[in-house]
Each structure stands twice: as structure tokens, then as C-alpha cells.
Amino acid sequence: DRRARLIVTGADQPGIVAAVSLILREIGANIVSLDQFSTDAEGGRFFQRTVFDLTHLNARRPALEATLNERLSSRFGLAWTLTPAGTPKRVAIFASKSDHCLLELLWRHRRGELEMDIAMVVSNHPDLANDVRQFGIPFIHVPVSGDKKEAEQQHLRLLKGNVDLVVLARYMQIISDDFLQDVGVPVINIHHSFLPAFIGAGPYQKAKERGVKLIGATAHYVTKDLDEGPIIEQDIVRVSHVQTAADLARQGADVERAVLARAVQWHCEDRVVRDGNSTVVFR
Amino acid sequence: DRRARLIVTGADQPGIVAAVSLILREIGANIVSLDQFSTDAEGGRFFQRTVFDLTHLNARRPALEATLNERLSSRFGLAWTLTPAGTPKRVAIFASKSDHCLLELLWRHRRGELEMDIAMVVSNHPDLANDVRQFGIPFIHVPVSGDKKEAEQQHLRLLKGNVDLVVLARYMQIISDDFLQDVGVPVINIHHSFLPAFIGAGPYQKAKERGVKLIGATAHYVTKDLDEGPIIEQDIVRVSHVQTAADLARQGADVERAVLARAVQWHCEDRVVRDGNSTVVFR
Amino acid sequence: DRRARLIVTGADQPGIVAAVSLILREIGANIVSLDQFSTDAEGGRFFQRTVFDLTHLNARRPALEATLNERLSSRFGLAWTLTPAGTPKRVAIFASKSDHCLLELLWRHRRGELEMDIAMVVSNHPDLANDVRQFGIPFIHVPVSGDKKEAEQQHLRLLKGNVDLVVLARYMQIISDDFLQDVGVPVINIHHSFLPAFIGAGPYQKAKERGVKLIGATAHYVTKDLDEGPIIEQDIVRVSHVQTAADLARQGADVERAVLARAVQWHCEDRVVRDGNSTVVFR
Amino acid sequence: DRRARLIVTGADQPGIVAAVSLILREIGANIVSLDQFSTDAEGGRFFQRTVFDLTHLNARRPALEATLNERLSSRFGLAWTLTPAGTPKRVAIFASKSDHCLLELLWRHRRGELEMDIAMVVSNHPDLANDVRQFGIPFIHVPVSGDKKEAEQQHLRLLKGNVDLVVLARYMQIISDDFLQDVGVPVINIHHSFLPAFIGAGPYQKAKERGVKLIGATAHYVTKDLDEGPIIEQDIVRVSHVQTAADLARQGADVERAVLARAVQWHCEDRVVRDGNSTVVFR
Known part of the structure; x- marks a missing residue:
């Protein structure tokens, strides 16, 4: 200290x-x-x-x-x-059904590689409860149905005053502007493409159709414009005609978890400073 | 033989x-x-x-x-x-004022790394004449002014029956559909971005504004849809907030020349087969 | 089938x-x-x-x-x-105290990314028992003390006829020639350096001392000559003067687990063929 | 200024x-x-x-x-x-018969990418004279035969007081300790392997024999111990069983010229500081 x-x-x-x-x-x-x-x-x-x-x-x-x-x-x-430096940031991780980004963060945290406390994992599906609780971390299931408002109200009750950062680890729900403003802490998302290519849903399918030779992932701060927030980190992996869209998703998962882990780590070490819609990353 | x-x-x-x-x-x-x-x-x-x-x-x-x-x-x-395999393809290279992609091809050709004959270099500017002729290769200046048609007619007279491939080595003119159909041989272009990100003009400026952490280049066959043709090869280089748009252009130039050289080499060795709007590349 | x-x-x-x-x-x-x-x-x-x-x-x-x-x-x-193709290889994974390579394999296996059955995990330390058993996989603790012979005899009783492949996932014991011959199946090891640089123990410390700008990892078949067997896969990550030897070990761990996972996957898909002391890898 | x-x-x-x-x-x-x-x-x-x-x-x-x-x-x-910053360093480039590293430096210098003045190119062979002089740069042929001493005396007469840096761009002669001390300015060399792997002559042949999956290049300051000086920059390229040793040399040449160009650029911008046998590189 x-x-x-x-x-x-x-x-x-x-x-x-x-x-x-x-x-x-x-x-x-x-x-x-x-x-x-x-x-x-x-x-x-x-x-x-x-x-x-x-x-x-x-x-x-x-x-x-x-x-x-x-x-x-x-x-x-x-x-x-x-x-x-001795006071780690308190982090809430949001996930859905995909485990790769979530487990990467939990596992690195357990190894002492991430300077943060994981306060809770929140998910709109119950599937990953067991995986999370084995790490000794609270798992909270908040279903999201017709009216999103209700789920967001629950999220805010969980988060307000309790966390310094929200990480969307392949959380498959759109975040509303109201929530972003109310939560009052930075929100980091991992997008499964090399932004600004393949904005929106289904990037691996789009990548296959376009016939690209590299696929990527992008970690960025969430702003009110979908997939348009300040980029923290990106990386790519080489692919070829041999891979199907499903193969691309599998290979891309490795890039996603690596990129998200780096972005979260740098944020928690106060290395990322926003500059308009860009970031300065002191490495 | x-x-x-x-x-x-x-x-x-x-x-x-x-x-x-x-x-x-x-x-x-x-x-x-x-x-x-x-x-x-x-x-x-x-x-x-x-x-x-x-x-x-x-x-x-x-x-x-x-x-x-x-x-x-x-x-x-x-x-x-x-x-x-003993009959190298005859290639025409089109360039404008930028020398990096053109010189890379000329230099690799001289080293015997590219299985092709360079029949001519065609440019809408006279600036690179000296550089090209030092390699013992004909340089033909075809100015492009108001009416593009005329220049394209000249191009066709130069190319028809004389070449098996046209390479656009940062040739800063749009190719018309008519020309593409009339020339009757494949046309390879190098785009100075990681397509489909930053389609069109000024990709490095756009990349700077978007704050990306990697920039790239894409070699593709030219089709009637600008920047939409089948991709042959792509690559990227890591950048940071420190680089200006001019720095990105300078660093990107290295990726452009490497990517174009690989695409041309693979095409000349009959390793690239079109599959709809994608390519199969046997490496 | x-x-x-x-x-x-x-x-x-x-x-x-x-x-x-x-x-x-x-x-x-x-x-x-x-x-x-x-x-x-x-x-x-x-x-x-x-x-x-x-x-x-x-x-x-x-x-x-x-x-x-x-x-x-x-x-x-x-x-x-x-x-x-429908009969996955039966694999025994050997580990010591480091979890990163072991967990990567267990986790990828659970996701269905590795075409293999994990028959057992064998370790000379009890530390990772819990982690392994959560995946529903047998963990067998075989201490290695003064006389290695005894432990190797136990290993052979566990392995003979039961597995098609042994993977050393940062198993910190030297394998004897006798064991290699008796076990009768391929043994894959992950070495925490870019072989042939930094052969032997302490590669990250040696890398720091030599001031290299890239560190790597190497997956190879084990032969009687330490760190000299046929290389299956290698990769690297960029480092700088900022990293301590401990940082290199941490960053290197990510390369190790990625390289080992690829090597095991390719082996299990019969993509790796030995050619003297090299390998042909059909990808 | x-x-x-x-x-x-x-x-x-x-x-x-x-x-x-x-x-x-x-x-x-x-x-x-x-x-x-x-x-x-x-x-x-x-x-x-x-x-x-x-x-x-x-x-x-x-x-x-x-x-x-x-x-x-x-x-x-x-x-x-x-x-x-307005006073570029004066540089002498030493070369033998290989042109790739030399031409890369000359070409980048002409493009204004390298903050230096090239005072002269010195070679023990006359082959590259024409290439060099086309850039308007003096080419000096100093044959090295039986007694190296004489050539080194000539070198010193050319260099003393005239240059701030000597760059060995694939200069295939061993530099003596006496010369190093007498010349009194830093000497940068490009080694055609990922040091400390494959020290000495014939690294691509050795790489082929060892069956590595990546080959590299290393730019370093020259000290009295061959290939042991402080490393400035390294990079690698992926290879496979398909490449012959000659292919490796060809592909490696691209890494060599990129790595040397970066090292020279960083040195000329005073970004490289020696720290014992390592370097601190401020990028």
C-alpha cells in the first residue's frame, strides 16, 4: 500500500x-x-x-x-x-451461454494474472452456474425476456455501488443507453470480429461469405452506438478456404478470449485512457 | 520443360x-x-x-x-x-506515383523470386519512369484526363494478346467494367486496408479516426464492384495511438508490398482458384 | 463410422x-x-x-x-x-504443479475441440487433483522420489494397453529411455522456449539474460535426446525490456498452452507424420 | 532545428x-x-x-x-x-553480394523513412556498385583477401571521423576486435537466424535440419563475441516441411531486411539504449 x-x-x-x-x-x-x-x-x-x-x-x-x-x-x-495500486477494481462479468471468454477471465484471475476482484458473474442463462461457482465466485441468473427494462433494473440493483467495471464476456444482449448512463462505470465488450469489419450479428458467417484470409476480435468500451465504442485491443488469426463458418467461430474464440483478457488487464492497471472515440493504451 | x-x-x-x-x-x-x-x-x-x-x-x-x-x-x-511450369505468365503492372508496391515487384522479379515476365509498366504519371527503366523494363506513360475512355482504349491496345495478368500496384484510377471485360485477363489489385473494413478512399485516415489497433492490406481480383472482388491474401501490422494517419500510411506501405507480392506469386504459380467471390489458395 | x-x-x-x-x-x-x-x-x-x-x-x-x-x-x-476417424485416440496427460497447459487441454476437450478421449491425468504432485476431477477425469498421483524406476513402473502399469498417446503438459520430470521404449506409444512434450534456443532448464531466465525480443514455445515428440525430438509446432510472442523473467514466464504460458493444444489436436487427427527428426504436418 | x-x-x-x-x-x-x-x-x-x-x-x-x-x-x-533531432546520423553500410538488406535501406532512405545520411557503401565485392550508385551514393570496393588487416586499415581510413554508425547489411566477413575498438562508433549487424538459435554460419541449413516451424532474423550490436552482442530487434516467419533450405533463405531474406530496417531506424532516432548485454528500446 x-x-x-x-x-x-x-x-x-x-x-x-x-x-x-x-x-x-x-x-x-x-x-x-x-x-x-x-x-x-x-x-x-x-x-x-x-x-x-x-x-x-x-x-x-x-x-x-x-x-x-x-x-x-x-x-x-x-x-x-x-x-x-493495492486496491484492485471490483468487476462484474456478464455472460450468456458461451464459456470461453468467461472461463479465461476466471482462470487468469485465479492464477493472479488479473489485478481485480470478481464481485459476481451475471447471466441471462443458468448454464454456466456450476463452472463459475467452482471458482468460489457468485453466479446470479437474471433472465431476460420480453421486457428488457425489468432485467436491467435488477442488474442496476446488483451493480450500483458494488463494482468499478462491467465486462461483457460474450453477453448476447444489447445494452440500453439508459443502463449505460445509470450504471456509471465503464463497460467493456468483446466483439467477435476485427471491427469495423462485420459490424453486428453473425460476423463469422459474414467472414466466410466474404472469403477473408484473417479473422479477428475487438475489445472496446461500450457506448450508445452498437460496436462503435473506443477500441482497446484487437488481434487476428490466419484462416483459409478450408475452414467452415463453424471452424472460424471455433478459431475466433481463441482470439476473443486473448483479446478480452488483455483489454481487461490493461484497464484494471489504469493503462487505458479514452481520447474521444479512441484510446491511449500505455503498455 | x-x-x-x-x-x-x-x-x-x-x-x-x-x-x-x-x-x-x-x-x-x-x-x-x-x-x-x-x-x-x-x-x-x-x-x-x-x-x-x-x-x-x-x-x-x-x-x-x-x-x-x-x-x-x-x-x-x-x-x-x-x-x-516453364512458361512464365506475362504481366503488365499499373502504377501511379507511389513506388513501394511497384519496386517490390520489380526487385523480387530481378531476384528470380517471381515466376513471371514483366512485359511493361503502365502509369498515368511519368514520375517512376527512371526507376522502372533501370530494371530494363518498358515504362509507358498513358495520361488519364477528363475522358477515361481514351486512356482505356490505349491500355487495351497495349495489353490485348500481350499479357496474361494485369497487376494494379497502387494504381489510383478506377477500372471500368468495360475495360475489365475487354482485357480478358485477371486483374489483381492491392487495397490499402483490411477489407471489408475501410472500403473506398482514405483508409488510413479512416483507420486513425476509428482508433483501430491493427492496420492491414488486401490483395484481390478486381470485379465490377469496387473493393468487393475475391480476396487472395491479407495481412496486418500492429499500430498504436502514437501513430498519425501519415505514420499509418508509411507502416501500411510495408504490408501492402508484402501482401501484393505474395498474391502475385501465388497467382503466377497457379495456386489461386476462384470459388464464386472467394478463392481457394493452395500453398 | x-x-x-x-x-x-x-x-x-x-x-x-x-x-x-x-x-x-x-x-x-x-x-x-x-x-x-x-x-x-x-x-x-x-x-x-x-x-x-x-x-x-x-x-x-x-x-x-x-x-x-x-x-x-x-x-x-x-x-x-x-x-x-470415429475412434478417438486415448490419451494420458502428465502434469506437475503448473495448471495452464493441463487446463487448456481439459477445457478444449470439454468443448469438443480435441478429437480424443482423456483416459487419465497422472501427476507427481497432488495439487491439481480437484481441478482435474471436476472435469470427470481420473487423476492419479504417482509421487516421484529418489528412485525414479519405481514411479516409471507404476506409470507403465497404468498406461500399457490403455492409451495411444502420452502428453507431457509441463511435467517436470525427465523421461528415461527405458520408459520411452516400454510405453510403446508417442509422447508429446511442450518445451517452454523456441527450440533450439535455450535448451534445458530455466529458459525464461536465460531469455531475459540474453535480452531476446521474442519468446516462444515448442511442442515436440520426445526422443532419448532431451529437447531434440521432432518438432510439431512452435509459436512466439513479442516481449520487451520491460518484462522481468517472471513476466516472461507468465506471457510464455499463453504460448505454451496454445502450441501444445495445436500439436495434440493435429496428432490426434493424424496430421503429423515423422520424417527422421522432422515432421510433416498436413494442415 | x-x-x-x-x-x-x-x-x-x-x-x-x-x-x-x-x-x-x-x-x-x-x-x-x-x-x-x-x-x-x-x-x-x-x-x-x-x-x-x-x-x-x-x-x-x-x-x-x-x-x-x-x-x-x-x-x-x-x-x-x-x-x-535535425542532425541525421552519418552511416556507412557494409555489404557483400546479397542485395536485399542493402537495397531495403537505400530504398527506405530515399523515401525519407530513415533519419540518417548514407555516407558510403563499402563492399568486399564489386557486384552491387551499379545498384548503389543509382541512388547517388558512393560505392567503395575494398577487396578482402589473405590478410584482413590491410582491408581493415582501409576501412578505418574511410570511416574515422566520417560516420556515426556502421551497418553490416549481410557483410560476410568477421569483424576483428581491433577494428571494433578503433572505429569508435556502434556497429549493427543482421544475423539470419532467431538468435541464440543457430549461431554461426549456415543458419537456414541448420534450421531445415532441425525441422523448426518458424525461422527468424536478429539485428544486434556487434561485440567481440560473434553473434553474442545486445539484441535490438527480432522477428520470425512461419515455415513448414514444404520449404527447402533454399526456400528458407529466400523467405528469411524478407525478415532480415524488415528487422534490420527497424533496428537502424530506432538507433538513428536514439530509441535504443544499451543495458549491459541487453537493450532498452523506447518505441
Whole structure:
């Protein structure tokens, strides 16, 4: 509980890096790593991720935050977030019947590879209950029928105040704008195609019909526009005429789980910063 | 002049492989490699590529062709093509101002990596004349102004009867349906995106705006529908938020030239067989 | 129970493909796919994998085998194996404490992606018993202490006659030559480096020290020479100076499980044929 | 002539980032990008690459250097180098008979992709003279016969004081320790294998014999131990049993030229910092 991460974003201007590092030096923090990026040398948008060690972090956090407010927000008009590295994000995973993305996250979490706590798994089908509970994680079945509103109300009661992130691990239901606004935390989705190719349903069938030689998967933040949110990570695998659409789905599953796991990991380590409809990923 | 390639396609049915190999054995040919693919075990489409050695190939070709006609076309209703491996395809390369795809082909050709003769390079700009002629290859400047028809007439006079393949190596002009029909040989294009993402102009700019994490290139046969023809080969390269649209274009150029070179090479070795709007690529 | 796979190997000579396809046509089989490879057009080694459908396969198998003996073995001196596709190979998986390769195989098997029956999991440690038994698969703990001989005797009692393949899924014990000979079935191992780089123990530590920019994994058949057996599959992942040796091990684990899963799948589908200390993999 | 790059290395200790950014702020420089890496949070080695803009850079450089000396070297015991981005490095390329790596560098340089001036191409064979001179670059033929000493003396006369970097683009001669010490600038080599696999001569033949499924190339700084210097970049390409050793050499050539081009580009942009026998590459 001495390590923290500071994300600073805003309009680029001379002196920001110096201001941040001076603040950290004055309080006695030791910078462990620093990544900085500007979209343009002049008049661009500024992004910085700094990891530092500070003894008695928790006790001194209020003082540090006051200083950041005064010297970054007021003086430079910058936005910042400070996250203690020792407090993992609380995550809810949504799934339907496909197990590959869900199990990948549960398994990596058990191995200690993902810096997060899995608060619950929510599904509109009961099929995966057993798999999930073997990991010692609550599985909550919320059926989605005619009126979606009711299910979303249940979701919100489960999530509000309890989680910092929602991950859609091949959850086969469309998320409403209202839900997105009400839930108040980021939602990450895995799309089973190399976006923006094959937007919408049935991407592997479409890929087979188009005769592509590579298939892919895309992890992105969910926004109100379907499959149009900021992309966090993508990857592909080579295919050929030999594969059927079913084969593509099977091979694509491997890309989906790898891509989603990376995206969730990077998000939980505060490496992903939104920049309009894009992302800056500090790796 | 003893090696030949036999491509057989048609409706799948029992006995085709046996029929082909029996024909070849009877004439004394030695099968060097045989690749076979059916889209379905029952009622599918059949594709076979056979490479064989036969002494006095040229002298015995008429007899072999008569047998193939009788025992493959008539009996099975199959289509076939027989190509002597020693006769490279004659190719015309079309370019505009970008040199990377053109030079890659010229350079690989000089190294003996591409089984083809480059009959000419045609361009709507004079800029690359010097580069091309240093390779000892004719460069023909056909300006394209208001009326495209005229340029296409010139193109046809240059190409008809003289080439077996046209390669568009970043040729920045739309090819008309009439030209495609009149030229009577396959036309391969390199599109600077991972189709079907970013169809049309300015794909790198669009890729930057969409914030993708991979960019790609696609080599395909040209059909009357822009960017919709059968895909031969695709590849990608990883990018990040750091790259500008100009950087993407620069990095993408490397993928473009690699993908186009592979597609042209495979076509010239008779490894690519069209299957509707897809391709079967025997590698 | 109508589909079978025929592997034919031996010294290349004219007429083999014709002979095989004629045999299959005569018995009324329909060739589904055929892959053929010769190391050299003249005097090379010949490899062919043919998948075919034949009604009443089991009843007619003795007759077919007699014909293959007569017309392939006797006449051409070729070796062949005939495997009904409907009879999955019986596999024993050996593991120690690492779960990633083992769980990947169990999980893919449950999804129906691997054409095999997992007869048992054998381990020198009890740690993974629970994980394995949740999949409904027997877990057998065979401790290995001072005298390895005893453990190997136990292994042989478990395996002899019961399995067609042994997979070492990060089993951290050296296999003796005697065991290899006695067990009488192929043994596949996953080595956690891109062989032949970093042979032996501690490859990730060695990779960190050497400062490589890519790390890899290698699945190979086990022979009496450690890490020197025929390679089935390899893959790599990009790393940088940022990763510690522990990070490399974590990232490498993903490559290991993917590479091992592919190698086991291909072996079980009779796609891998040994060629001296190399392999021919028909994909 | 306002942009510069500052590389700082040494023993990690609190306050370095703050010190550097304060120095730059005081002089009125604007940080364009900053990358920082420590091998360990405590007691590690520290690496920082900072790109900044400063008006009248050249005029103010002496003052800045004095400050860096006082506040980085004396106070923290750090090493630093300051490079104006507008002054490209002067490079000598050594080649023998293979053209692919050489032409790739010449061609990328002509396209403006490599931030360097090519002062000369030196070769022990005359074969590539024409190719090189077409790019307007001096080609100097220095035959290497019995006594290598004489050739190396000639090399030194050509290079001393004239170049900042020597690139061995498939130069098939061993470089002596004496030469390395005397030349006084970094020497980058491309090795045609995925080091440390297949050290020494004939890597493609060895790769074929070992039956690997991937082949690679490695760009590294040359040290007195053959093929053991710090690795800058590596990459691989997938191969199969189908390829002969000659095919591997042909396919490998594509990896070689891509890997060497990236390594040279990163070196010329001061992105590569040596760390013992490894490198830190800021990308």
C-alpha cells in the first residue's frame, strides 16, 4: 500500500511534466515509471501515466490530492485520477451461454494474472452456474425476456455501488443507453470480429461469405452506438478456404478470449485512457 | 520443360482423384505434388491442383489434353487448365506515383523470386519512369484526363494478346467494367486496408479516426464492384495511438508490398482458384 | 463410422497416388481430402494423407487392409496406417504443479475441440487433483522420489494397453529411455522456449539474460535426446525490456498452452507424420 | 532545428525525472514525449528518453549542457547524451553480394523513412556498385583477401571521423576486435537466424535440419563475441516441411531486411539504449 498510479489528461502546454514530477518529489514519492503522450507538439491533447511509490500513501493521500487540485486542475485546467495500486477494481462479468471468454477471465484471475476482484458473474442463462461457482465466485441468473427494462433494473440493483467495471464476456444482449448512463462505470465488450469489419450479428458467417484470409476480435468500451465504442485491443488469426463458418467461430474464440483478457488487464492497471472515440493504451 | 500444373474444378463426385491420377499414370507422368479440396463431403465443389513431371511434355500435350477432355470434361463435367511450369505468365503492372508496391515487384522479379515476365509498366504519371527503366523494363506513360475512355482504349491496345495478368500496384484510377471485360485477363489489385473494413478512399485516415489497433492490406481480383472482388491474401501490422494517419500510411506501405507480392506469386504459380467471390489458395 | 484416414509413407516412385486412389475407387470409397508431399521430385521420401468416406467401413476394413498390403506394401514397399476417424485416440496427460497447459487441454476437450478421449491425468504432485476431477477425469498421483524406476513402473502399469498417446503438459520430470521404449506409444512434450534456443532448464531466465525480443514455445515428440525430438509446432510472442523473467514466464504460458493444444489436436487427427527428426504436418 | 533528444542513464534514485523536467522547464523547453524505465523500483538501473522543443536550440545548447553536467552528472552521477533531432546520423553500410538488406535501406532512405545520411557503401565485392550508385551514393570496393588487416586499415581510413554508425547489411566477413575498438562508433549487424538459435554460419541449413516451424532474423550490436552482442530487434516467419533450405533463405531474406530496417531506424532516432548485454528500446 505504497504504490499509486496517477493519470493526467488535458490540453497540452509547456511545464506539465515538470509540475507533476515536482509535486511528487516534494512529497517524497519515487517515480517508478512514467509514460507521456501528446497528440501534437503544439495544441495537442496531453496524456500522462505515472506510477510512484510513497510511504504512508493512504495517510498522505488527502494532502497530495489537494496539491494536485491546486497545481494541476486550477493552474493548468488538467483532469487527473489517483489510484492506489493495492486496491484492485471490483468487476462484474456478464455472460450468456458461451464459456470461453468467461472461463479465461476466471482462470487468469485465479492464477493472479488479473489485478481485480470478481464481485459476481451475471447471466441471462443458468448454464454456466456450476463452472463459475467452482471458482468460489457468485453466479446470479437474471433472465431476460420480453421486457428488457425489468432485467436491467435488477442488474442496476446488483451493480450500483458494488463494482468499478462491467465486462461483457460474450453477453448476447444489447445494452440500453439508459443502463449505460445509470450504471456509471465503464463497460467493456468483446466483439467477435476485427471491427469495423462485420459490424453486428453473425460476423463469422459474414467472414466466410466474404472469403477473408484473417479473422479477428475487438475489445472496446461500450457506448450508445452498437460496436462503435473506443477500441482497446484487437488481434487476428490466419484462416483459409478450408475452414467452415463453424471452424472460424471455433478459431475466433481463441482470439476473443486473448483479446478480452488483455483489454481487461490493461484497464484494471489504469493503462487505458479514452481520447474521444479512441484510446491511449500505455503498455 | 517437363513440369506442368493441372487445375481441376467442378461439382464434387466420387472417383475424380482416381481418374486424374490414372490419366497421369497412363501417360507416364510423375506426380510431384497434389492438393485437393472439397467444400463439402457430399454435393460440394471440387478443387484439385496437381504438379507433375512428364518427359517431352510439349510434344505429348495435345494427346494429354484430348484425354483430359474426354475423361474429365465429358464424363465428369469438370473444368480443367493445363499450364507448363516453364512458361512464365506475362504481366503488365499499373502504377501511379507511389513506388513501394511497384519496386517490390520489380526487385523480387530481378531476384528470380517471381515466376513471371514483366512485359511493361503502365502509369498515368511519368514520375517512376527512371526507376522502372533501370530494371530494363518498358515504362509507358498513358495520361488519364477528363475522358477515361481514351486512356482505356490505349491500355487495351497495349495489353490485348500481350499479357496474361494485369497487376494494379497502387494504381489510383478506377477500372471500368468495360475495360475489365475487354482485357480478358485477371486483374489483381492491392487495397490499402483490411477489407471489408475501410472500403473506398482514405483508409488510413479512416483507420486513425476509428482508433483501430491493427492496420492491414488486401490483395484481390478486381470485379465490377469496387473493393468487393475475391480476396487472395491479407495481412496486418500492429499500430498504436502514437501513430498519425501519415505514420499509418508509411507502416501500411510495408504490408501492402508484402501482401501484393505474395498474391502475385501465388497467382503466377497457379495456386489461386476462384470459388464464386472467394478463392481457394493452395500453398 | 464411415470416415477413415489413410497415411502412406515411403520412398517416392511414379504411380503411388494413382495406386492409392484406384484402390479407394475400386472399393467404392469417396475421397474427402488428399494431401501429398515429396521431399524431392526424384528419389525423395513420399508422404500422403487421404481422408475418405466408405459405407460399412468396419465390415470392409479387413478386405481393404489386405488390398493395401498387397498393392502398397508388397508392390511399392510403402508403409501405411489406416485409422477410423470415429475412434478417438486415448490419451494420458502428465502434469506437475503448473495448471495452464493441463487446463487448456481439459477445457478444449470439454468443448469438443480435441478429437480424443482423456483416459487419465497422472501427476507427481497432488495439487491439481480437484481441478482435474471436476472435469470427470481420473487423476492419479504417482509421487516421484529418489528412485525414479519405481514411479516409471507404476506409470507403465497404468498406461500399457490403455492409451495411444502420452502428453507431457509441463511435467517436470525427465523421461528415461527405458520408459520411452516400454510405453510403446508417442509422447508429446511442450518445451517452454523456441527450440533450439535455450535448451534445458530455466529458459525464461536465460531469455531475459540474453535480452531476446521474442519468446516462444515448442511442442515436440520426445526422443532419448532431451529437447531434440521432432518438432510439431512452435509459436512466439513479442516481449520487451520491460518484462522481468517472471513476466516472461507468465506471457510464455499463453504460448505454451496454445502450441501444445495445436500439436495434440493435429496428432490426434493424424496430421503429423515423422520424417527422421522432422515432421510433416498436413494442415 | 529546435527539437532535441536527451537520453539519461544511470543508477536509479528518487528525483531524477523531476530534476530533468525542471531543467527543461527552466530553460523554456517544451517536452514532446518522455519515456522512462527502471529495471527495479529500488536499486535498479534508470533509463529516460526525452524529446523536447527549444527555440534557438543551437545557441543555447552550451548552457543547457553545462546545467546537465552540473545537475545530472555531478549531483546524481548520471550519464546523458543530447542529440539535435535535425542532425541525421552519418552511416556507412557494409555489404557483400546479397542485395536485399542493402537495397531495403537505400530504398527506405530515399523515401525519407530513415533519419540518417548514407555516407558510403563499402563492399568486399564489386557486384552491387551499379545498384548503389543509382541512388547517388558512393560505392567503395575494398577487396578482402589473405590478410584482413590491410582491408581493415582501409576501412578505418574511410570511416574515422566520417560516420556515426556502421551497418553490416549481410557483410560476410568477421569483424576483428581491433577494428571494433578503433572505429569508435556502434556497429549493427543482421544475423539470419532467431538468435541464440543457430549461431554461426549456415543458419537456414541448420534450421531445415532441425525441422523448426518458424525461422527468424536478429539485428544486434556487434561485440567481440560473434553473434553474442545486445539484441535490438527480432522477428520470425512461419515455415513448414514444404520449404527447402533454399526456400528458407529466400523467405528469411524478407525478415532480415524488415528487422534490420527497424533496428537502424530506432538507433538513428536514439530509441535504443544499451543495458549491459541487453537493450532498452523506447518505441
